[in-house]
Amino acid sequence: MEKNPYVPMPVNVDKIITEVTTKDIKTFRFSFVNKEDEESFAYLPGQFAELSLFGKGESPIGIASSPTDKGYVEFTVQKAGVVTSELHSLEEGTLMGIRGPLGNTWPLDYLEGKNVVVVGGGFAFTTLRSLTNYMLYEENRPRFGKITVVYGAREPGLLLYKDELALWEKRDDIDMHVTVDKGDADWKGREGFVPAVCKEVAPSSENAVALICGPPIMIRFTLPEFFNLGFSKENIYTSLEMRMKCGIGKCGRCNVGSKYVCKDGPVFSLAELDELTPEY
Amino acid sequence: METRLIKKELLPGLIKGLAEDTLVYAPVQEEDDVFFRVLEKDMEPLAEFGNAKNAPKNFFFPQAETMMRFMKKERGSELERVPGDFPEAVLFGVRPCDARSFVLLDFVFDDPKYRDPYYMERREKTTIVSLACVHPPYSTCFCTSMGGHPFSSDGADVLLVDMGDDWLAECITDKGEKLLEKLGDLPKADDEVLARKEEMAKQAAAEITTSVPGKEIKPWLDENFDHPFWDSVHVGCLACGTCTYLCPTCHCFDITDEAKDSEGRRIRSWDSCMYWLFTRETSGHNPRPSQKERWRQRFMHKFKYFVDNYDAIACVGCGRCVRYCPVNIDIRKIAQDIAKL
Numbered sequence: 001m002e003k004n005p006y007v008p009m010p011v012n013v014d015k016i017i018t019e020v021t022t023k024d025i026k027t028f029r030f031s032f033v034n035k036e037d038e039e040s041f042a043y044l045p046g047q048f049a050e051l052s053l054f055g056k057g058e059s060p061i062g063i064a065s066s067p068t069d070k071g072y073v074e075f076t077v078q079k080a081g082v083v084t085s086e087l088h089s090l091e092e093g094t095l096m097g098i099r100g101p102l103g104n105t106w107p108l109d110y111l112e113g114k115n116v117v118v119v120g121g122g123f124a125f126t127t128l129r130s131l132t133n134y135m136l137y138e139e140n141r142p143r144f145g146k147i148t149v150v151y152g153a154r155e156p157g158l159l160l161y162k163d164e165l166a167l168w169e170k171r172d173d174i175d176m177h178v179t180v181d182k183g184d185a186d187w188k189g190r191e192g193f194v195p196a197v198c199k200e201v202a203p204s205s206e207n208a209v210a211l212i213c214g215p216p217i218m219i220r221f222t223l224p225e226f227f228n229l230g231f232s233k234e235n236i237y238t239s240l241e242m243r244m245k246c247g248i249g250k251c252g253r254c255n256v257g258s259k260y261v262c263k264d265g266p267v268f269s270l271a272e273l274d275e276l277t278p279e280y
Numbered sequence: 281m282e283t284r285l286i287k288k289e290l291l292p293g294l295i296k297g298l299a300e301d302t303l304v305y306a307p308v309q310e311e312d313d314v315f316f317r318v319l320e321k322d323m324e325p326l327a328e329f330g331n332a333k334n335a336p337k338n339f340f341f342p343q344a345e346t347m348m349r350f351m352k353k354e355r356g357s358e359l360e361r362v363p364g365d366f367p368e369a370v371l372f373g374v375r376p377c378d379a380r381s382f383v384l385l386d387f388v389f390d391d392p393k394y395r396d397p398y399y400m401e402r403r404e405k406t407t408i409v410s411l412a413c414v415h416p417p418y419s420t421c422f423c424t425s426m427g428g429h430p431f432s433s434d435g436a437d438v439l440l441v442d443m444g445d446d447w448l449a450e451c452i453t454d455k456g457e458k459l460l461e462k463l464g465d466l467p468k469a470d471d472e473v474l475a476r477k478e479e480m481a482k483q484a485a486a487e488i489t490t491s492v493p494g495k496e497i498k499p500w501l502d503e504n505f506d507h508p509f510w511d512s513v514h515v516g517c518l519a520c521g522t523c524t525y526l527c528p529t530c531h532c533f534d535i536t537d538e539a540k541d542s543e544g545r546r547i548r549s550w551d552s553c554m555y556w557l558f559t560r561e562t563s564g565h566n567p568r569p570s571q572k573e574r575w576r577q578r579f580m581h582k583f584k585y586f587v588d589n590y591d592a593i594a595c596v597g598c599g600r601c602v603r604y605c606p607v608n609i610d611i612r613k614i615a616q617d618i619a620k621l
């Protein structure tokens with residue numbers, strides 16, 4: 001029988017990691033209950049899924065793990081509404097559902113052979129983390145040029161994936177710039193806002209693509225820096241968020257102009273966004 | 281294409297007979313209005329009426345339907361059952377505008393990547409009998425402007441035309457053919473009847489005098505998302521959603537969960553882009569913050585976005601939103617005003 005795209009696949013909550021000192025952002029690691037579901041959940045960085053809690057509803061969340069991570073899939077979720085609050089109260093070993101993968105991906109084919117600049121702010125680093133791990137994977141690494149990462153948070157306790165960032169810092173095939181707006185007594189890293197750090201790092205726009213995710217205020221001040229560096233709108237990508245329900249382009253909720261963020265996005269280039277209405 | 285004749289007085293009986301062993305949806309009189317209903321034993325199907333107040337889309341896409349049931353278990357809730365195996369059905373008495381709406385809804389629900397199983401199973405198992413509008417019933421009818429016709433067979437399996445003493449039945453599809461076989465041995469229509477029908481079709485179309493611009497205004501819509509015209513269109517709109525609920529082509533929906541004790545269900549119900557909550561995000565951000573943006577969305581979706589995606593206007597010209605809007609916002613007039621800009 002044809003697969004019902006609304007029915008979630010059962011997953012086990014294997015691991016819950018509290019990412020930040022404010023405790024309102026957690027990473028959930030799931031494994032599929034059924035082997036065939038794991039196979040059908042073939043995803044690429046940039047895609048999302050509906051996390052499904054029967055009795056509460058569903059929430060569309062970007063996939064934070066990389067397809068090169070086998071046997072599990074991870075989502076980093078901020079506690080905000082009904083579904084995410086319930087998620088945050090779960091314990092390891094709970095059974096729940098996920099539905100996906102949904103949406104398009106970071107422009108992987110286009111990135112091939114190019115230098116890639118990854119810019120993230122605060123919580124908006126989840127699918128960029130997926131992409132970075134994907135590119136750093138041994139078999140994939142030669143497909144991409146220089147990888148530069150600028151990742152910032154308000155304070156050290158709000159940086160996600162700290163252990164992983166430390167591992168990336170040790171590698172010589174990725175240029176890491178982790179920054180915080182304001183450090184604390186233990187912070188030995190860089191201080192400064194993401195736009196300023198981008199200006200200082202000044203990645204070349206030559207054969208390069210920038211992928212930028214973050215709060216609107218960060219994006220607003222970061223984009224001019226990239227335009228100054230010579231990045232065209234065709235070579236700057238971001239990922240949109242919208243209220244969603246079905247995730248498959250039918251319920252009408254995430255309609256922006258002639259596109260649906262759920263099935264035509266969430267990843268768009270700035271040039272593509274210019275073609276849309278500004279209703280996101 | 282098979283054509284048959286059904287004696288005028290026999291039709292209601294044939295439909296009632298059909299309803300004895302088949303699920304039949306038909307227009308029935310309820311006080312001052314006509315509604316599509318599931319035809320029960322004591323109900324009389326109408327064949328002569330204007331149009332039903334509700335569009336028949338709810339038989340494929342119910343106003344509220346259970347998508348799945350779940351049960352709370354020790355380690356979390358588990359899926360229990362997904363409804364399906366819907367019965368074969370006949371949808372009788374659909375006006376050509378409403379029948380065309382199914383062709384438009386199919387674009388959305390029969391998308392090759394994600395077919396909607398609930399809509400599609402009902403759609404595939406239902407035979408649609410349309411009734412041509414020999415005299416288009418309302419001054420608000422404008423199907424001819426939206427690519428339709430009072431005698432259109434788009435979306436129909438059988439088209440019935442009132443020829444005076446008989447109904448002329450045209451089989452449009454195999455499904456329609458099978459249905460007519462079930463109705464018994466019916467005489468074939470001769471060429472004289474068919475020629476007369478062609479003449480009546482021309483006459484019927486000529487009776488619709490309202491002209492509403494459709495694809496003609498698309499170039500303006502492409503360029504004028506921010507035009508001051510949109511500042512006043514919505515004035516008066518109560519955000520009641522009547523237009524979207526009665527619209528045969530509106531398909532936006534919500535998905536919500538309902539649970540009591542250890543059982544629950546996930547439900548899909550109609551939603552409306554006219555409501556502020558439709559796009560409001562958990563953060564409080566709302567991409568369409570006022571009725572102005574929401575009204576523009578409804579119009580743009582029908583006359584631009586749908587055209588971009590499927591090369592068809594998402595309006596069939598049934599006129600329901602015009603007739604039933606409590607503050608008399610008139611989509612025809614908006615399109616006409618745009619054409620003058």
